[in-house]
Amino acid sequence: MLSTGDVEGGLRKLEALLRVIKYPGYVDYNGLSKGDPSAFLPIVSFALTSSSPPFAEQLMAAGLELTGKTDLHFTDTLYKVLRDIFNYKPILTRQQFLQWGFSHRKISFICDIINLILQKHSQLKKPRVKCPRSHRDDRGETHPALTDTGTLHDPQPCQPSVSSYSSSPMFDPSKEDLEDRLQRITKINTTRKREDYLEWPEYFMAVAFLSAQRSKDPSSQVGACIVNQENKIVGIGYNGMPNGCDDDLLPWSRSADNQLDTKYPYVCHAELNAIMNKNSADVKGCTMYVALFPCNECAKLIIQAGLKEVVYLSDKYHDTPQMAASRRLLSMAGIMYRQFKPKRTEIVIDFNSINYPGMLNCATK
Ligand SMILES: [Zn+2]
Numbered sequence: 104m105l106s107t108g109d110v111e112g113g114l115r116k117l118e119a120l121l122r123v124i125k126y127p128g129y130v131d132y133n134g135l136s137k138g139d140p141s142a143f144l145p146i147v148s149f150a151l152t153s154s155s156p157p158f159a160e161q162l163m164a165a166g167l168e169l170t171g172k173t174d175l176h177f178t179d180t181l182y183k184v185l186r187d188i189f190n191y192k193p194i195l196t197r198q199q200f201l202q203w204g205f206s207h208r209k210i211s212f213i214c215d216i217i218n219l220i221l222q223k224h225s226q227l228k229k230p231r232v233k234c235p236r237s238h239r240d241d242r243g244e245t246h247p248a249l250t251d252t253g254t255l256h257d258p259q260p261c262q263p264s265v266s267s268y269s270s271s272p273m274f275d276p277s278k279e280d281l282e283d284r285l286q287r288i289t290k291i292n293t294t295r296k297r298e299d300y301l302e303w304p305e306y307f308m309a310v311a312f313l314s315a316q317r318s319k320d321p322s323s324q325v326g327a328c329i330v331n332q333e334n335k336i337v338g339i340g341y342n343g344m345p346n347g348c349d350d351d352l353l354p355w356s357r358s359a360d361n362q363l364d365t366k367y368p369y370v371c372h373a374e375l376n377a378i379m380n381k382n383s384a385d386v387k388g389c390t391m392y393v394a395l396f397p398c399n400e401c402a403k404l405i406i407q408a409g410l411k412e413v414v415y416l417s418d419k420y421h422d423t424p425q426m427a428a429s430r431r432l433l434s435m436a437g438i439m440y441r442q443f444k445p446k447r448t449e450i451v452i453d454f455n456s457i458n459y460p461g462m463l464n465c466a467t468k
Contacts (some may be wrong), residue, residue, distance in 0.1 A: 113210035340376025
């Protein structure tokens with residue numbers, strides 16, 4: 104059991120290191136002393152991606168992207184960096200790092216990370232012994248260092264080639280090089296918003312698919328989501344038996360000698376339910392997102408309800424007379440219909456993700 108003094112001592116050390124790397128963010132010392140992962144993650148993220156541009160470039164060159172990740176993916180990459188670049192074995196497992204507690208270990212862990220980066224920064228800034236024709240690396244890029252967190256000064260190297268980025272005042276890099284360099288540094292230093300958030304159409308189609316999971320139909324689960332012109336959802340539905348009709352007593356089969364023993368005469372389609380479930384006065388001018396292209400019966404409802412557009416995902420019954428009739432009706436009524444082409448194949452909802460601060464609640468592919 105470690106004493107409070109250990110934690111306090113560790114925090115003082117960390118505080119000094121944060122000054123060295125010019126950490127600009129708020130430091131949640133209370134969270135750090137309790138081992139709250141969300142207090143540690145921003146510091147580690149800054150240390151890796153923004154405290155040393157040459158190091159950040161090295162990471163990018165190695166394909167070790169750390170921005171825009173979930174906490175879990177970030178930690179995976181962090182551990183990979185520590186292993187592959189520093190040959191460093193952390194005193195905490197990844198799971199422990201993302202849990203509460205282990206504050207003393209976590210504090211020494213991030214002190215170690217910062218120290219390793221500072222060392223690496225100094226190495227990367229050291230003068231090259233031999234002067235190549237230019238100061239470019241394998242990728243044809245140089246190693247600029249706008250943030251000087253080490254004690255080394257830029258050397259006066261040998262005569263540079265025309266496009267060297269050396270920060271030594273004796274060189275005069277072209278304007279184009281400077282802009283390019285600034286752009287790259289800005290890219291590294293800026294904490295950006297998530298890039299892989301759901302776009303509106305994906306979101307509405309995903310809501311339709313989620314609602315389909317409520318369906319008790321064993322062969323076909325279809326969901327629909329109606330959205331108004333302000334991108335607000337005004338109705339959701341999925342296929343099921345009418346209200347008050349016991350779905351244990353009605354048939355669910357697709358074929359039978361007697362049609363009355365199939366589901367077809369009874370089941371309400373998702374489109375009908377979404378329209379009937381609307382929480383606004385009407386659905387005029389709205390768009391319906393639906394998993395399957397609507398049948399002719401639903402097309403009639405869509406037209407009469409005043410919807411202006413249908414966005415569907417699958418058109419697997421395209422060649423049936425019902426779908427042909429549906430297309431004819433929708434076209435005559437001037438209702439647009441278009442197929443939604445998803446950019447990702449799946450969206451996974453992980454209830455456990457909420458326990459990791461900053462982590463996505465849904466993983467997407
Ligand atoms: Zn239908």
